[in-house]
Amino acid sequence: MTGRNRRPIPPGGVGLVVxxxxxxxxxxxxxxxxxxxxxxxxxxxxxxxxxxxxxxxxVREAAQMGAKIVCLPELxxxxxxxxxxxxxxxxxxxxxxxxxxxxxxxxxxxxxVAIVASLxxxxxxxxxxxxxxxxxxxxxxxxxxxxxxxxxxxxxxxxYYFTPGDLGFQAVDTAVGRVGTLVCWDxxxxxxxxxxxxxxxxVLFYPTAIGWHPAEKDEFGEAQxxxxxxxxxxxxxxxxxxxxxxxxxxxxxxxxxxxxxxxQGIEFWGGSFLxxxxxRIVAKAGHDGEEILLGEIDVALIExxxxxxxxxxxxxxxxxxxxSQRFLDTTDTPTPSKERK
Amino acid sequence: MTGRNRRPIPPGGVGLVVxxxxxxxxxxxxxxxxxxxxxxxxxxxxxxxxxxxxxxxxVREAAQMGAKIVCLPELxxxxxxxxxxxxxxxxxxxxxxxxxxxxxxxxxxxxxVAIVASLxxxxxxxxxxxxxxxxxxxxxxxxxxxxxxxxxxxxxxxxYYFTPGDLGFQAVDTAVGRVGTLVCWDxxxxxxxxxxxxxxxxVLFYPTAIGWHPAEKDEFGEAQxxxxxxxxxxxxxxxxxxxxxxxxxxxxxxxxxxxxxxxQGIEFWGGSFLxxxxxRIVAKAGHDGEEILLGEIDVALIExxxxxxxxxxxxxxxxxxxxSQRFLDTTDTPTPSKERK
Numbered sequence: 001m002t003g004r005n006r007r008p009i010p011p012g013g014v015g016l017v018v019x020x021x022x023x024x025x026x027x028x029x030x031x032x033x034x035x036x037x038x039x040x041x042x043x044x045x046x047x048x049x050x051x052x053x054x055x056x057x058x059v060r061e062a063a064q065m066g067a068k069i070v071c072l073p074e075l076x077x078x079x080x081x082x083x084x085x086x087x088x089x090x091x092x093x094x095x096x097x098x099x100x101x102x103x104x105x106x107x108x109x110x111x112x113v114a115i116v117a118s119l120x121x122x123x124x125x126x127x128x129x130x131x132x133x134x135x136x137x138x139x140x141x142x143x144x145x146x147x148x149x150x151x152x153x154x155x156x157x158x159x160y161y162f163t164p165g166d167l168g169f170q171a172v173d174t175a176v177g178r179v180g181t182l183v184c185w186d187x188x189x190x191x192x193x194x195x196x197x198x199x200x201x202x203v204l205f206y207p208t209a210i211g212w213h214p215a216e217k218d219e220f221g222e223a224q225x226x227x228x229x230x231x232x233x234x235x236x237x238x239x240x241x242x243x244x245x246x247x248x249x250x251x252x253x254x255x256x257x258x259x260x261x262x263x264q265g266i267e268f269w270g271g272s273f274l275x276x277x278x279x280r281i282v283a284k285a286g287h288d289g290e291e292i293l294l295g296e297i298d299v300a301l302i303e304x305x306x307x308x309x310x311x312x313x314x315x316x317x318x319x320x321x322x323x324s325q326r327f328l329d330t331t332d333t334p335t336p337s338k339e340r341k
Numbered sequence: 342m343t344g345r346n347r348r349p350i351p352p353g354g355v356g357l358v359v360x361x362x363x364x365x366x367x368x369x370x371x372x373x374x375x376x377x378x379x380x381x382x383x384x385x386x387x388x389x390x391x392x393x394x395x396x397x398x399x400v401r402e403a404a405q406m407g408a409k410i411v412c413l414p415e416l417x418x419x420x421x422x423x424x425x426x427x428x429x430x431x432x433x434x435x436x437x438x439x440x441x442x443x444x445x446x447x448x449x450x451x452x453x454v455a456i457v458a459s460l461x462x463x464x465x466x467x468x469x470x471x472x473x474x475x476x477x478x479x480x481x482x483x484x485x486x487x488x489x490x491x492x493x494x495x496x497x498x499x500x501y502y503f504t505p506g507d508l509g510f511q512a513v514d515t516a517v518g519r520v521g522t523l524v525c526w527d528x529x530x531x532x533x534x535x536x537x538x539x540x541x542x543x544v545l546f547y548p549t550a551i552g553w554h555p556a557e558k559d560e561f562g563e564a565q566x567x568x569x570x571x572x573x574x575x576x577x578x579x580x581x582x583x584x585x586x587x588x589x590x591x592x593x594x595x596x597x598x599x600x601x602x603x604x605q606g607i608e609f610w611g612g613s614f615l616x617x618x619x620x621r622i623v624a625k626a627g628h629d630g631e632e633i634l635l636g637e638i639d640v641a642l643i644e645x646x647x648x649x650x651x652x653x654x655x656x657x658x659x660x661x662x663x664x665s666q667r668f669l670d671t672t673d674t675p676t677p678s679k680e681r682k
Contacts, residue, residue: 149655168660188652190531190579191661198669227578227620234575237568238531279568311529312668314490319509320532320665324658328539 031299035176037069037203038062039293040076041272041285043250046257048077048092052100055117056107062292063111068137068176071116073248073272074184074207075130078120080268083254083261085160092256093122096144101133109139114174116181118207120161121146130162132181132207134172143172147183148192155213155263158185171199177297179203184210187228187245191323193235203242203297204235210247211268225269229281237279240306242297247272249290277305372640376517378410378544379403380634381417382613382626384591387598389418389433393441396458397448403633404452409478409517412457414589414613415525415548416471419461421609424595424602426501433597434463437485442474450480455515457522459548461502462487471503473522473548475513484513488524489533496554496604499526512540518638525549528573528586532664538580544638545576549588552609566612570622578620581647583638588613590631618646 040058044051055076062070075081077100081089094100100119108115114136121131121144130147146165150158169192171180180201186192187206196204210228212221229245236243249270254261272285274295285291306312322328381399385392396417403411416422418441422430435441441460449456455477462472462485471488487506491499510533512521521542527533528547537545551569553562570586577584590611595602613626615636626632647653663669 148657148660151655153651164657168663185655188579188650189656190535190575191656191664194531195661195663195669198663198666200669223619223621230571230620231575231578234531234572237572238529278564279571280564309529310492310494314492314526315530315532315667316489316505317665317667319489320536321662322509322536322539323532323664324661325539326656326658327653328536328541 030303033177033299035068035297036066037071037244037274037295037297038065038067039244039246039272039274039283039285039295040070040072041247041249041270041291041293042073042076043290044076044079044248044252046079046255048256052077052103056103058292059104059107059113059115060111062294063113065292065294067113067294069114069116069174069179069203071181071205071207071244071246072118073246074118074209075120076118076207076248079252079255080209080248080266081254081256081261082157082161083155083263083266085157086259088259089256090122090128090161093120093128095123096121096131096133097141101135101141104133105135105139105141108135108137112137112175114142114176116179116205116207118183123163127163128161129165130158130183131165132183132205134174134179134181137175142174143170143181145170145181145183147186149185149189151185155261155266169195169199171196171201177202177299179205181205181207184208187232187235190235190238193239193243197239197241201241202299202302203244204239206232206243206245208245208247209268211266214264214267217267221269225271225287229271229273233275233279233281236275236277237309238311240277240302240309240311242277242295242302243275244295245273249285249288277302371644374518374640376409376638377407378412378585378615378636378638379406379408380585380587380613380615380624380626380636381411381413382588382590382611382632382634383414383417384631385417385420385589385593387420387596389597393418393444397444399633400445400448400454400456401452403635404454406633406635408454408635410455410457410515410520410544412522412546412548412585412587413459414587415459415550416461417459417548417589420593420596421550421589421607422595422597422602423498423502424496424604424607426498427600429600430597431463431469431502434461434469436464437462437472437474438482442476442482445474446476446480446482449476449478453478455483455517457520457546457548459524468504469502470506471499471524472506473524473546475515475520475522478516483515484511484522486511486522486524488527490526490530492526496602496607510536510540512537512542518543518640520544520546522546522548525551528569528576531576531579534576534580534584538582542582543640543643544583544585545580547573547584547586549586550609551588552607555605555608558608562610566610566628570612570614574616574620574622577616577618578650579652581618581643581650581652583618583636583643584616585636586614590626590629618643
């Protein structure tokens with residue numbers, strides 16, 4: 001049934017006609033590409049230029065390790081500044097293309113690697129986005145993605161800073177493979193993962209800034225990290241794709257050159273990981289320090305997994321349209337169930 | 342911020358303004374209902390009438406334990422017969438309403454419990470469905486759901502037996518709460534969970550028949566069970582609802598009164614569980630035996646979780662329409678990303 005007989009679960013349960021554990025040779029995989037990606041889990045300090053220089057060094061190290069695509073964490077140029085609402089912090093934003101993409105572009109071209117970089121985009125006066133840029137190995141902007149789902153919560157005042165994205169969900173081609181980028185809060189939405197996978201992405205990158213509040217880490221910390229990991233592993237399973245979550249690490253008070261947010265700060269929990277198309281964690285960083293996590297994308301495993309778990313075959317595309325509604329209130333929803341009532 | 346300060350993860354990360362561990366009294370929850378549900382994990386033998394009688398007994402036991410809604414496994418009247426394609430097995434099907442719903446209806450009325458029962462429905466000559474019936478505590482059919490996603494795989498020849506459902510995704514009111522039912526293979530589709538939750542379900546029931554192939558259990562068994570549990574826990578997290586997976590247990594050869602399927606059979610893995618709206622497993626059955634798993638639905642926890650993880654607030658309903666397409670091939674898909682290319 002499968003190339004390597006890494007047979008996950010069959011439809012509705014488990015069945016196997018071939019013997020397990022036996023590799024089936026001679027099965028024609030249409031695509032046998034493999035490539036390495038790197039997830040840069042890093043700590044950010046108070047000086048944006050120093051963070052940027054550190055990120056450039058990490059990308060260089062990752063390339064030396066063999067990575068062909070390197071993903072940086074969300075808004076890696078600065079500490080997570082959204083812990084408060086401060087007009088002055090819009091000064092951190094920059095156009096795309098702009099100073100950061102120019103330097104990263106030169107680096108990408110120099111190293112012959114693709115880079116996924118999350119930036120605070122200034123699109124027009126008063127119009128800002130939380131944007132991920134994918135630079136290809138020629139140093140060109142292969143695609144930009146503007147964070148679609150914007151959170152807002154005490155200490156996470158993102159709706160103040162970022163206009164929700166208007167480019168939809170995307171996948172872009174790099175020299176080694178087709179990948180999609182989503183950003184942080186997007187990771188809680190199965191729709192975003194599905195749409196990006198349907199665009200042909202082999203890997204979903206999630207540059208992220210997520211952590212523990214010091215006062216609740218003991219009680220809720222483990223469950224919080226577990227929920228975060230679980231829903232992203234589920235995106236891998238549902239879509240038969242790799243999922244790469246790339247988080248920052250360390251305690252922050254949103255310090256931008258001495259402009260700090262009040263409060264106890266946030267302990268960004270690291271724990272970056274790569275899940276394979278079966279949802280298995282194949283690489284995982286720790287919770288305490290900087291780390292360059294290297295993982296291999298085996299494109300044949302995507303096809304193999306999807307042959308064995310043919311979820312894409314059986315989607316009920318005729319029945320999903322109501323997903324575009326906010327809520328299916330029983331009083332005003334003309335849906336198939338109504339026919340019976 | 343929250344009723345009991347069981348604060349999961351806030352948008353984009355973790356932030357808390359109130360002290361953790363301190364219950365916030367006086368917060369008005371709109372709905373403080375609590376009710377018990379029972380998940381009947383059972384073994385099936387060769388005699389359908391014996392299985393049915395056993396199921397009736399289990400429902401009675403569950404009601405005595407305090408359950409107000411009792412869910413039986415997928416196609417609990419028989420062993421899992423879809424291990425082969427056999428014309429004679431369509432004789433197992435019955436109309437709805439029909440003999441089984443009549444008996445279950447009387448039982449529900451007698452015990453004052455709702456019952457979720459998965460049946461092989463004969464809708465018309467040559468037209469059959471894999472259908473879940475929800476009977477309310479008055480013994481009425483509160484709703485029927487016809488399995489929307491139908492698998493087909495060696496030993497799981499469901500497309501031979503079951504026409505895909507045409508009633509869409511639904512939630513129905515019972516005396517204690519509003520619940521939704523999906524069936525087995527549906528559990529791999531985030532769309533089904535989302536649409537059922539958007540219809541107001543507090544609990545998603547998944548009557549299931551899933552297990553290990555004996556030859557691959559050692560190598561893949563743990564990962565298979567983990568993937569199954571992970572994707573369903575993710576439905577709980579994404580939607581802020583309870584998820585109840587109700588599986589059969591034990592080795593089967595699809596034996597229907599001596600008509601057995603060839604092959605090594607399937608070891609149905611049990612492991613039924615209830616996950617709370619944060620995706621935490623709050624009740625779990627073993628993998629080896631029959632079990633009536635009792636769990637409490639705390640409706641306030643749904644609201645509390647959704648206030649803290651306001652995913653429903655931020656859904657990009659303007660951007661999800663392409664989910665109704667089979668695949669978003671780059672050559673023929675007019676999507677926002679095209680605008681930039």
